[in-house]
Amino acid sequence: MLLYIHVPFCRRKCRYCAFYSEPAGRDGTDRFDAWADALCLDMGRKAETLGRPAVNTVFFGGGTPSLLSPSIMGRILDRAAALFSLDADAEISMEANPESMTEAKARGFRAAGVNRVSLGVQALDDALLAAVGRVHDRAGALEAFWALRRAGFDNVGLDFMWGLPGETLQGWKAQIAEAAALAPEHLSCYGLTLEEGTPMFQESATLNLPDEDDAAAMYEEGGALLEAAGYRQYEISNYARPGRECRHNTGYWRGEDYLGLGPSAVSCLDGVRTTQPADLASWLSAVREGRDAGEREVLGFTEKAEELVMLSLRTAAGLDTAAYRALTGRDFLADNGALIAELVRRGMAGLEGGRFFLTRKGMAVSNAVMEQCFETIPQEAER
Ligand code: SF4
Numbered sequence: 001m002l003l004y005i006h007v008p009f010c011r012r013k014c015r016y017c018a019f020y021s022e023p024a025g026r027d028g029t030d031r032f033d034a035w036a037d038a039l040c041l042d043m044g045r046k047a048e049t050l051g052r053p054a055v056n057t058v059f060f061g062g063g064t065p066s067l068l069s070p071s072i073m074g075r076i077l078d079r080a081a082a083l084f085s086l087d088a089d090a091e092i093s094m095e096a097n098p099e100s101m102t103e104a105k106a107r108g109f110r111a112a113g114v115n116r117v118s119l120g121v122q123a124l125d126d127a128l129l130a131a132v133g134r135v136h137d138r139a140g141a142l143e144a145f146w147a148l149r150r151a152g153f154d155n156v157g158l159d160f161m162w163g164l165p166g167e168t169l170q171g172w173k174a175q176i177a178e179a180a181a182l183a184p185e186h187l188s189c190y191g192l193t194l195e196e197g198t199p200m201f202q203e204s205a206t207l208n209l210p211d212e213d214d215a216a217a218m219y220e221e222g223g224a225l226l227e228a229a230g231y232r233q234y235e236i237s238n239y240a241r242p243g244r245e246c247r248h249n250t251g252y253w254r255g256e257d258y259l260g261l262g263p264s265a266v267s268c269l270d271g272v273r274t275t276q277p278a279d280l281a282s283w284l285s286a287v288r289e290g291r292d293a294g295e296r297e298v299l300g301f302t303e304k305a306e307e308l309v310m311l312s313l314r315t316a317a318g319l320d321t322a323a324y325r326a327l328t329g330r331d332f333l334a335d336n337g338a339l340i341a342e343l344v345r346r347g348m349a350g351l352e353g354g355r356f357f358l359t360r361k362g363m364a365v366s367n368a369v370m371e372q373c374f375e376t377i378p379q380e381a382e383r
Helices: 027-052 070-083 102-111 126-131 138-150 167-179 214-226 247-253 280-288 301-314 321-330 337-346 366-374
Strands: 003-006 054-062 087-094 116-122 156-162 186-191 232-235 239-240 260-261 268-271 270-276 295-298 349-350 355-357
Touching: 003 247, 027 070, 027 260, 027 280, 054 070, 054 247, 070 087, 070 102, 102 138, 116 295, 126 156, 138 156, 156 167, 156 214, 167 186, 167 214, 186 214, 214 239, 232 247, 232 270, 239 355, 247 301, 301 321, 301 355, 301 366, 337 349
Parallel strands: 003 054, 003 260, 054 087, 087 116, 116 156, 156 186
Antiparallel strands: 186 239, 232 239, 260 268, 268 270, 270 295, 349 355
16 A cells, blocks of 8 residues: 655745645644644554555655655654555655755654655746746755755755746747756656636736647656656656666556555545545644544546556556456457557557557646546446
């Protein structure tokens, strides 16, 4: 099982962000302790209910996990180790932001058991960082990366966004080349999406965003550049040195069960998806009262099949057509024959060893491909 822990605090909200987090201010210590106490309580109850399963990855996401102190992180990890059969070589990842990662903290997180850090750099250009409301600047991002290295982290990912207001293709390629030259083990490159309810969504009509051609070139040429630098693309937005793929996210894309703890966290266990309330106060009250305030959804046959297609086609490994047949009783290649032939002819997809996968060119239009594949999934009533 994969364990996800949602840390619902950020120093301040970035202008594009739709993830649940609350502004922590400079000293959120009391709130961090209250959240951590409730989290450990909830973890204990859920570990018992689930029969203390084996956990092979732990992922602290957010929010900004690096706002926590290493001692809080250590307390949560000790509790997880006591409650679950935590693999000796478990991947323990945390997301971090440059403004809250010093060398001393990095040493503390490492001593607490964290062995992989995903650093939210987003851009190495001060004007772009300011345009999207990031707290840190370029110098701070570079300093945080070197602080992690000095503290001994040998598994560091850098997270970037492309397609920012005012960004050019040349500028993006220069940043990505600079990032690769730092030689992190992993790079994530997400295209900016304007999410409803965010300040940038409100301003979408006036934002100077790259046009469609430039955005497509950022995705394809940025990916080619990373591949030439020794990074393998293993998912739509993720690149890694061989053997340094994020095991937690890979498990998620493979459809493994995961337990999510904390406000807004999602779990998916035995075909039941539960989403915790995206509100710290409601989540805290529920945990203290011994209630599970999560919204439950039992995944039906169609949702499971769509999820299998959607998660698999995100990855370079693609869809295992035998697994699809086992779940749906249908032949994916026959049902989608015309679409597949066209995609292969255009260099957007491939077939190998019973797997159907998208190339980078195909991944750029994966949503449209998935929509077409969904149409051939039989509905619950037709089975
Ligand atoms: S730091 Fe991350 S989670 Fe927090 S507001 Fe910014 S993008 Fe969202």
